[in-house]
Amino acid sequence: MANRIVIDPITRIEGHLRIEVEVKDGKVVDAYSSGTMVRGFEIILKGRDPRDAWAFVERACGVCTTVHALASVRAVEDAVKIVVPPNAELIRNLMFCAQYMQDHVVHFYHLHALDWVDVVSALKANPNETSKIAQSISNYPKSSPAYFSDLQKRLTTFVNSGQLGIFANGYWGHKAYKLPPEVNLIGVAHYLEALEWQKEIVKIHTIFGGKNPHPNYLVGGVPCAINIDDANALNAERLAYVGTLLAEAKEFIEQVYIPDLLAVAPYYLDWGGIGGGLENYLAYGDLPTNGYADVAKFKFPRGAVIGRNLNEVQEVDGKDAEQIQEYISHSWYEYSDGDDKGKHPWVGETKFNYTGPKPPYDQLNVDQKYSWLKTPRWKGQAMEVGPLARVLVAYASGSTEVKDLVGFALGKLNVPAAALFSTLGRTAARGLETMLVSGWSKEFYDQLLANIKNGDTRTFNNSNWEPSSWPKDAKGVGLTEAPRGALAHWIVIKDEKIDNYQLVVPSTWNASPRDPKGQMSAYESSLIGTPVADPEKPLEILRTIHSFDPCLACAVHLYDEKGTYVHQVQTF
Amino acid sequence: MEQKPLTIYENMQLRGYSRRDFLKFASWLAAFIGIEASGVGNIVRAMENKPRLPVVWFHFQECTCCSESFIRSSHPIVSDIILDKISLDYTETLQAAAGKQAEEALNETMKKYRGEYLMLVEGSIPTDDDGIYCCIGGRSALDIVKEAASGAKAIVAWGSCASNGCIQSSKPNPTGATPIHKIISGVPIINVPGCPPIGEVMAGTIVHLLAFDRIPQLDGLGRPKAFYSRRVHDTCYRRPNYDAGLFVESFDDENAKRGYCLYKMGCRGPVTYNSCGVIKWNNGVSYPIQSGHGCIGCSEANFWDNGPFYQHLASFPGFGIETTADTIGVVVGAATVAGIAAHAVSTNIKKRKMINQAINDTNSSTEKEEVKK
Numbered sequence: 001m002a003n004r005i006v007i008d009p010i011t012r013i014e015g016h017l018r019i020e021v022e023v024k025d026g027k028v029v030d031a032y033s034s035g036t037m038v039r040g041f042e043i044i045l046k047g048r049d050p051r052d053a054w055a056f057v058e059r060a061c062g063v064c065t066t067v068h069a070l071a072s073v074r075a076v077e078d079a080v081k082i083v084v085p086p087n088a089e090l091i092r093n094l095m096f097c098a099q100y101m102q103d104h105v106v107h108f109y110h111l112h113a114l115d116w117v118d119v120v121s122a123l124k125a126n127p128n129e130t131s132k133i134a135q136s137i138s139n140y141p142k143s144s145p146a147y148f149s150d151l152q153k154r155l156t157t158f159v160n161s162g163q164l165g166i167f168a169n170g171y172w173g174h175k176a177y178k179l180p181p182e183v184n185l186i187g188v189a190h191y192l193e194a195l196e197w198q199k200e201i202v203k204i205h206t207i208f209g210g211k212n213p214h215p216n217y218l219v220g221g222v223p224c225a226i227n228i229d230d231a232n233a234l235n236a237e238r239l240a241y242v243g244t245l246l247a248e249a250k251e252f253i254e255q256v257y258i259p260d261l262l263a264v265a266p267y268y269l270d271w272g273g274i275g276g277g278l279e280n281y282l283a284y285g286d287l288p289t290n291g292y293a294d295v296a297k298f299k300f301p302r303g304a305v306i307g308r309n310l311n312e313v314q315e316v317d318g319k320d321a322e323q324i325q326e327y328i329s330h331s332w333y334e335y336s337d338g339d340d341k342g343k344h345p346w347v348g349e350t351k352f353n354y355t356g357p358k359p360p361y362d363q364l365n366v367d368q369k370y371s372w373l374k375t376p377r378w379k380g381q382a383m384e385v386g387p388l389a390r391v392l393v394a395y396a397s398g399s400t401e402v403k404d405l406v407g408f409a410l411g412k413l414n415v416p417a418a419a420l421f422s423t424l425g426r427t428a429a430r431g432l433e434t435m436l437v438s439g440w441s442k443e444f445y446d447q448l449l450a451n452i453k454n455g456d457t458r459t460f461n462n463s464n465w466e467p468s469s470w471p472k473d474a475k476g477v478g479l480t481e482a483p484r485g486a487l488a489h490w491i492v493i494k495d496e497k498i499d500n501y502q503l504v505v506p507s508t509w510n511a512s513p514r515d516p517k518g519q520m521s522a523y524e525s526s527l528i529g530t531p532v533a534d535p536e537k538p539l540e541i542l543r544t545i546h547s548f549d550p551c552l553a554c555a556v557h558l559y560d561e562k563g564t565y566v567h568q569v570q571t572f
Numbered sequence: 573m574e575q576k577p578l579t580i581y582e583n584m585q586l587r588g589y590s591r592r593d594f595l596k597f598a599s600w601l602a603a604f605i606g607i608e609a610s611g612v613g614n615i616v617r618a619m620e621n622k623p624r625l626p627v628v629w630f631h632f633q634e635c636t637c638c639s640e641s642f643i644r645s646s647h648p649i650v651s652d653i654i655l656d657k658i659s660l661d662y663t664e665t666l667q668a669a670a671g672k673q674a675e676e677a678l679n680e681t682m683k684k685y686r687g688e689y690l691m692l693v694e695g696s697i698p699t700d701d702d703g704i705y706c707c708i709g710g711r712s713a714l715d716i717v718k719e720a721a722s723g724a725k726a727i728v729a730w731g732s733c734a735s736n737g738c739i740q741s742s743k744p745n746p747t748g749a750t751p752i753h754k755i756i757s758g759v760p761i762i763n764v765p766g767c768p769p770i771g772e773v774m775a776g777t778i779v780h781l782l783a784f785d786r787i788p789q790l791d792g793l794g795r796p797k798a799f800y801s802r803r804v805h806d807t808c809y810r811r812p813n814y815d816a817g818l819f820v821e822s823f824d825d826e827n828a829k830r831g832y833c834l835y836k837m838g839c840r841g842p843v844t845y846n847s848c849g850v851i852k853w854n855n856g857v858s859y860p861i862q863s864g865h866g867c868i869g870c871s872e873a874n875f876w877d878n879g880p881f882y883q884h885l886a887s888f889p890g891f892g893i894e895t896t897a898d899t900i901g902v903v904v905g906a907a908t909v910a911g912i913a914a915h916a917v918s919t920n921i922k923k924r925k926m927i928n929q930a931i932n933d934t935n936s937s938t939e940k941e942e943v944k945k
Contacts, residue, residue, distance in 0.1 A: 006671065007670055008671060008709045009664050009670065009709060010670055010671070011666075011667050011671075012667070012670070013664070014635075014636045014665070015631075016631070016708055037632070037633060039705075040747055041739070041740075044739065044740070049881075051882055052882070056739060059635050059739045059767065062636045063636050114668045154656075164659075165661060166663060166667045166668060168667070169668070169673040169676055171669075171673070198644075199643065206854040206857040206863070210860030210861070210863035210864075211848075211853040211860055212644065212854055213637040213644075221823065233830075241857075354701065356704065358702055359704065359710060359711055360710050360712070360715065361710045459823075459824050462823070462825075536672075
């Protein structure tokens with residue numbers, strides 16, 4: 001008899017996620033993933049000025065802030081034929097890189113680390129030993145015995161206060177924790193260091209976009225002007241500030257994040273064989289080096305890897321009505337021509353249909369509809385998106401940079417390439433791409449400076465800014481790679497206003513319910529076979545789910561509360 | 573481990589800070605919050621004697637930008653102190669425990685510290701259709717918020733979602749998204765709007781509660797006066813350009829490159845109360861206008877429905893003259909022909925007179941309002 005475990009709320013994520021699993025003989029045999037919150041962005045956007053859309057959709061997520069704004073301005077620019085100046089592309093790239101570095105580090109230390117690091121065990125660490133280990137893996141200056149001793153005292157005081165705060169009720173002492181106390185202490189130390197550092201790197205957003213979270217974007221370019229001879233625009237001081245932040249970020253990633261990743265992984269190599277799930281990977285790619293139109297010159301390539309075949313990359317086209325489609329057979333919506341058909345986002349049709357239990361409830365009826373997330377498919381297939389998908393698509397596309405880095409990590413951990421397709425592989429891929437991004441950001445920065453030196457200070461293309469210059473009907477798609485994976489927005493513009501707007505976001509790909517054929521999406525699939533030592537403390541489930549870096553707020557679609565599809569909204 | 577929780581001062585001592593450091597911090601805190609030197613003693617006493625305040629942080633219809641902004645709070649010792657000083661017993665974003673264990677931590681705090689815990693809310697509450705649009709642990713947000721509020725000492729409504737409904741409550745509000753103050757009564761509620769609020773404003777609000785054990789002075793909309801009593805327009809470093817009639821006409825034009833006023837690009841600074849021009853963002857690095865984009869008014873109720881962002885305000889309260897911004901543009905154009913120096917002088921003098929008149933009118937009407945209160 002299988003045992004049903006419900007974890008709700010899944011914490012250390014963004015948004016509201018519920019996981020229900022069936023456990024038999026100590027292993028997960030069935031799994032269901034449900035998004036339990038909905039806001040209704042797409043309906044709210046109808047009838048509004050397309051140039052405003054970036055600000056609305058940016059609020060889809062405050063953790064991966066910026067990425068929705070970028071997808072949105074690209075969708076509008078695609079629809080009304082605007083090409084942004086090279087400097088705007090570079091500044092967008094720099095903001096993209098800053099977001100990756102901040103988000104991945106925060107994920108590793110603040111959202112994921114406590115699945116691997118036992119905070120309470122760190123109390124037993126020997127500070128001298130800890131210092132030796134720290135110095136053997138990195139030249140990060142904060143590694144003296146006194147540093148670790150002070151930290152340990154602080155931690156002891158904290159635990160002895162009886163008020164454990166965010167660490168209360170953790171699965172401390174769980175036998176799945178394998179790190180020696182000294183490595184746990186390093187983990188806790190860097191948890192706090194990373195918390196300090198993450199607020200620095202985002203200042204790149206503040207310089208270019210005025211604030212973080214939720215910096216400003218602009219259809220046609222970026223809002224910040226360049227004038228090296230004025231105090232009120234990007235000048236040498238502002239640019240030097242960016243340069244310094246990038247250099248510090250690179251240091252932190254190379255001296256703290258990557259060494260920690262490589263120090264923790266050897267204790268959990270069995271997780272290189274757990275949590276693999278789907279065998280298909282999708283990446284839209286990003287970081288243009290020759291304009292957004294030139295996909296072949298993206299740093300992260302676009303494509304799909306099917307059946308883990310790294311010898312072939314299939315072409316992905318966001319505009320092809322047959323490629324990307326959304327299903328709702330297990331989602332609380334209904335389609336006019338039957339719930340079993342898929343719909344391309346440009347013709348995305350949505351009608352709300354909540355059939356779940358009335359709260360309070362104990363279990364969802366997983367045979368029927370059980371989530372606010374729709375279920376996207378690429379050519380009918382379930383795809384994993386995210387850092388692992390990006391790394392695999394780049395690897396299969398023949399990127400030497402990626403191949404070298406992956407080879408280095410596999411060699412260092414002494415594991416076969418198959419270990420990539422796992423919970424551990426996902427977490428490692430995130431670290432590896434952070435290294436790549438920190439290196440690329442310097443290239444973009446140098447290019448921006450070179451452009452300015454050569455006299456190009458343009459950051460905005462005014463040509464089609466006025467809606468009166470647009471065609472009566474237009475549609476576009478904006479593709480990007482959010483830290484959590486492939487992200488795209490589809491827009492239909494009619495009479496200068498938004499007629500339809502659809503977001504298909506990374507967590508929709510990964511966290512969605514089953515499709516009409518019963519195929520699982522990535523979360524559910526990856527949980528099958530996961531060991532659960534203690535059903536009361538399902539730490540192992542959290543490990544695999546967190547390896548995707550769930551981010552749910554943007555994954556849910558929204559519609560009219562009475563089930564009617566509102567076609568036109570009077571907003572002004 | 574039923575032992576007396578450590579006070580803030582004890583915590584700092586254990587972390588190696590000296591008494592001198594502690595007093596310095598207390599003085600800095602006083603300055604930060606804006607109280608006079610004679611009040612520093614109160615802060616010192618409060619921090620020497622207070623255990624860590626139990627705090628529960630809820631997430632409903634939101635995007636977590638408030639949590640993210642909170643951890644951006646920059647003043648070095650403050651972010652440490654906040655971590656060490658409050659006991660954050662429930663927060664879906666950061667806490668180690670999940671599922672049942674997370675719910676247990678929440679329930680224990682609500683029971684053990686009934687009437688004493690601080691409740692922080694991020695996100696609005698969907699009230700339509702039995703609350704099915706936001707469920708946690710199988711319960712509706714509405715149910716959870718009512719239960720938690722009944723034992724809270726005070727509630728802080730983080731961000732525009734919790735304090736005025738924000739984006740999901742904009743037209744047509746598909747889920748019945750509602751701010752906290754329209755659901756809960758009988759418990760003090762502090763609204764800290766913004767999308768998100770500035771990190772230091774969030775930290776400052778918490779510090780105020782802890783250090784003084786009292787609710788900060790609030791304005792008529794429940795916002796701390798310390799952070800929301802000034803219009804962005806009045807504290808904007810580009811204000812002199814506005815006064816002089818110097819406006820950006822298009823993004824990245826020559827005027828944008830000189831940092832002229834963004835009023836004509838739709839800036840909502842004139843109708844937005846926030847600290848962006850004073851505290852700025854991310855430890856004072858910049859704020860939207862400084863980085864070339866108009867304010868979108870994210871701390872004001874209904875800002876999503878106040879017209880397209882790039883359409884300039886026709887007029888705004890207190891100043892009748894703004895309706896003439898286009899006219900001023902024409903004046904500028906004409907003056908430019910006559911000579912830049914001449915135009916600057918003439919527009920400045922002309923405008924200054926108009927502005928002074930308007931300010932006097934506004935002041936006298938504001939005073940009258942305050943007398944009424």
